[in-house]
Amino acid sequence: MRKLRSFITIGLHAVTTYRLIIVVWVLSGIIEPIIWGVLWFVAARDSGLPLSQGEVFSYYAFILVISRITTSWTFDDVRSDIFQGRYSKYLLWPSGLILYRFGFAVSHALISIVSLAPFWVVLFMWGVSNGLITYDLAMLPFALATVLLAFSIRFSIDMVLGHLALWFGRTEGLSIAYRAVSRILGGIAVPLMVLPDVIGRLAMFLPFKYIYAFPAEILIGTVSLREHVFGFGIGGLWVLGMMGILVVLGRYGLRNYEAVGI
Amino acid sequence: MKYYRILKAYTRVSLSRMVSYRADILFRFAGIIPVFLILIFLFSIPFQYQSELAGWKKNEILVVLGMYYIAEGVAWSTFKSGIGTLERMVSEGTFDCILIKPVSPAYVLSLIDIDSTRIADIVVGSFLIVWVLMQSSIIPGVWEIAGTLVSFVAGLAVSYSLYLSVNTIVFWTTHASVRHVLQPVYGASRYPAEIWGEAIGRVLVWMIPLGLIAGVPAGMLVGKLGIEWAFYATIIAMVWIVGARLFWRTGLKLYVGVGS
Numbered sequence: 001m002r003k004l005r006s007f008i009t010i011g012l013h014a015v016t017t018y019r020l021i022i023v024v025w026v027l028s029g030i031i032e033p034i035i036w037g038v039l040w041f042v043a044a045r046d047s048g049l050p051l052s053q054g055e056v057f058s059y060y061a062f063i064l065v066i067s068r069i070t071t072s073w074t075f076d077d078v079r080s081d082i083f084q085g086r087y088s089k090y091l092l093w094p095s096g097l098i099l100y101r102f103g104f105a106v107s108h109a110l111i112s113i114v115s116l117a118p119f120w121v122v123l124f125m126w127g128v129s130n131g132l133i134t135y136d137l138a139m140l141p142f143a144l145a146t147v148l149l150a151f152s153i154r155f156s157i158d159m160v161l162g163h164l165a166l167w168f169g170r171t172e173g174l175s176i177a178y179r180a181v182s183r184i185l186g187g188i189a190v191p192l193m194v195l196p197d198v199i200g201r202l203a204m205f206l207p208f209k210y211i212y213a214f215p216a217e218i219l220i221g222t223v224s225l226r227e228h229v230f231g232f233g234i235g236g237l238w239v240l241g242m243m244g245i246l247v248v249l250g251r252y253g254l255r256n257y258e259a260v261g262i
Numbered sequence: 263m264k265y266y267r268i269l270k271a272y273t274r275v276s277l278s279r280m281v282s283y284r285a286d287i288l289f290r291f292a293g294i295i296p297v298f299l300i301l302i303f304l305f306s307i308p309f310q311y312q313s314e315l316a317g318w319k320k321n322e323i324l325v326v327l328g329m330y331y332i333a334e335g336v337a338w339s340t341f342k343s344g345i346g347t348l349e350r351m352v353s354e355g356t357f358d359c360i361l362i363k364p365v366s367p368a369y370v371l372s373l374i375d376i377d378s379t380r381i382a383d384i385v386v387g388s389f390l391i392v393w394v395l396m397q398s399s400i401i402p403g404v405w406e407i408a409g410t411l412v413s414f415v416a417g418l419a420v421s422y423s424l425y426l427s428v429n430t431i432v433f434w435t436t437h438a439s440v441r442h443v444l445q446p447v448y449g450a451s452r453y454p455a456e457i458w459g460e461a462i463g464r465v466l467v468w469m470i471p472l473g474l475i476a477g478v479p480a481g482m483l484v485g486k487l488g489i490e491w492a493f494y495a496t497i498i499a500m501v502w503i504v505g506a507r508l509f510w511r512t513g514l515k516l517y518v519g520v521g522s
Contacts, residue, residue, distance in 0.1 A: 020435050024443055031446035042457055043308035043315065170283035173379055177293020184300050194307055 007103020008110070015111050025108075026115045029068045033060055036189050049194055055220065057132040059191050062216035065120055067188060068112040069147055070154045070211050072105040075178065078162025079171050087257060098159065098246070105155050136221035142228060146215040149235045154211045156242035163246065166253030187213025193222065210235040268365060269373060276376035290379040298386050301327065316456040321398040322484045323454065324390060329483075330452045330476035331387030333414070337421050338380035341372035345425050346441055349432045357517060368426065368510055391483070402483050409482040409492040416495035417475040421448075423499075423506035424470070430506075433513035451475040471498050 015021060037060030044053045051059075078101065081087045090097035127133035161178060165171050183189045185199075186208035192200055203209045214231050217223045223231070280287060305327060309320040318326075348371060351357040360367045360374070395402070402410070428444045447470075455463035455473035467473040474495050481487035 018436075020440075024440055028442040028446055031443065032449060035446065035450050039453065039457060049308065049311060168283065168285040168289075170286040171289065172377075173286045173288070173290030173293060177289055177297065180293065180297040184297065184304070189301075190304050190307070 003099055004103050004106075007100050008107045011104040011107025012111065014104075015107060022111055022115045025112060026068070026119065029071055029112070030064055030116070030119070032183070033064050033067055033188055036060070037063075040191060040194075051191060051194060054132045054134055056191065057127055058134045058220045059216050061120070061123055061127055061133065062135075062219045063188060063212060064123070065113075065116060066147060066150065066215050067212055068116050069109045070150045071112070072108060072154060072158055074101050074105055074155055074158035075162045075175060077101065077104075078159060079165040079175065082162070082165040082257065083170060085258070091254075101159065102155060105151070105158075109151060134221070135219050139218050139221060143215045143218045146210070146218055146231065146235070149232065149239070150211045150215055152239045153207050153235055153242070156239050156246065157207060160242050160245050160249060163249040163253055166249070166256045182208045182211065185209065186211050187216070193217075204230070205234065207235070207238040210238070264365065265369060268370065272373040272376055273378075276378045280378040287379055291382050294382045294386055298331070298390070302390070316454065318454050318456065318486075321394045321400075322480070322486065324394045325484050326454055326476050326480040327452055328387045328390035328394065329414070329480040331383045331390070333387075333417055333421065333451075333475045333479075334448070335380045335383030335385075335387060336418060337425070338377045338383070340376060341422055342425055343375040343377040344372045345429050347371070347375050348429045349441070352432050352517065353436050361517075367514065368507075372422075372426075395483075400484055402485065405489050406482055406485060409487075409489045410479045412492040413474065413482055413495040414479040416492075416499035417471075417479055419499040420471050420474050420502050423502035424472075427506045427509050430510050430513040433516045448472065448475070451477065453477070454481070468498065471495075471502070474498060 037056065040049070040051070040056045040060070041053055043049055044051055044056045049056075078097070081090070087097075090100065093100065124133060161171070161174060164174065168174075185203050185206055187203075192203055192209060192213045195203070203213075210231055214223070214235070218228070302324065305323055306320060308315050313319065315323065348357070351360065351371075357367075360370050363370055394400075425441065425444065428440050431440045450458070450466065451472040454477045455466040457463075458466060463473070467478070478487060478491055478495055482489070482491055
């Protein structure tokens with residue numbers, strides 16, 4: 001725990017050294033959900049989607065925060081460490097790469113929450129004053145728990161995909177495809193409620209929904225108790241599965257590591 | 263001629279690097295097709311409820327999407343990756359290696375990291391446009407095609423100028439990664455500017471002309487916009503190129519070459 005706290009502190013120091021990066025993070029992270037949100041907001045007004053404009057607004061207001069908290073650069077950092085031969089130093093550390101990266105991801109999430117808060121409060125108040133926000137405050141503890149779950153899912157998947165560079169060298173194509181798929185099936189590009197049943201059901205078994213859409217749906221009160229339990233179960237299984245794969249990848253992948261960049 | 267030889271050399275390096283990592287090509291091509299199909303599907307959802315969105319029919323919006331993919335494919339497989347390396351070079355002090363070359367630093371920087379895997383975007387974007395035009399029996403005339411090509415090149419020039427300008431900020435801030443802000447903004451050009459409402463739509467065409475990247479060429483191809491738009495697009499692109507060039511030269515003077 002002390003080591004993790006140290007890594008979080010290092011991460012916080014690293015980020016706050018270049019404060020403009022924080023502004024960049026906030027802006028780059030909120031622009032995409034805003035663009036998609038405006039599109040579906042217009043579609044809800046013009047084309048009679050099964051969602052009202054208020055529901056679309058609330059959904060994207062919550063997605064904005066959740067996507068910021070769960071966004072991490074772990075995949076890109078790990079793959080570039082391996083590709084450029086910087087992975088060696090982590091092999092020498094007694095605490096290892098996982099704890100270091102986890103500490104950094106937590107520090108990024110903390111900074112994201114703090115830096116996004118003023119903007120989000122203004123957005124929320126504007127939504128309330130215009131009658132666009134629907135939320136269920138009683139669901140807040142559950143939503144917080146799902147955000148923690150979402151963070152763990154995202155981190156474990158990022159670590160696994162990052163380690164694939166031990167086999168394939170360059171995995172930029174995978175990174176691009178992963179980002180696109182996770183945004184679509186995670187509910188950023190489209191609220192999952194408007195997707196047809198087949199894709200909606202498929203999304204229930206994939207991890208992406210539990211990284212973004214699930215906590216937002218809980219907050220706006222569209223998730224039943226059964227879906228809660230199911231979501232936690234599936235999300236937990238994904239974390240366990242990914243951590244198991246990561247252990248195997250770390251052990252066997254090291255044999256392919258050339259230490260001088262691939 | 264010298265510049266053409268440089269382009270050829272960097273393209274050759276990029277292609278040989280691409281084939282060195284065959285799995286990456288596979289990921290890129292295997293990844294883009296399902297994503298593209300899902301995007302087409304997403305774009306069709308609002309049209310299940312009505313025939314037009316902000317004055318655009320489904321097929322017309324799909325042409326904008328195809329045009330966006332082609333423009334992004336061309337941009338990434340030429341200048342975007344290279345310009346994106348500027349931040350690292352400036353912060354590590356390795357930008358000197360570009361400056362000592364007897365050619366334009368902006369030109370070399372643009373070509374230094376050509377991402378050939380993004381040719382996949384050009385292929386799927388072109389396929390979508392041809393397929394939509396055939397489905398909707400739209401046969402563009404010679405003027406429409408010429409206007410589309412001119413406005414497409416103008417859109418690329420705007421895209422280049424914007425990307426270069428935003429990355430030039432790194433000479434002042436060193437570690438800003440400001441390009442990460444711009445990339446999601448580019449996503450707005452996936453749709454016609456009218457979707458964002460009248461005021462924002464005008465900004466996206468005339469001031470921060472992301473609408474030129476895909477919306478205007480697509481509008482000309484499907485006959486929604488007249489040939490005069492090719493002229494407007496060219497003027498806007500020229501203004502942006504000159505502005506970006508001046509900004510770049512100002513930033514360049516601040517480079518200290520020691521890393522930070």
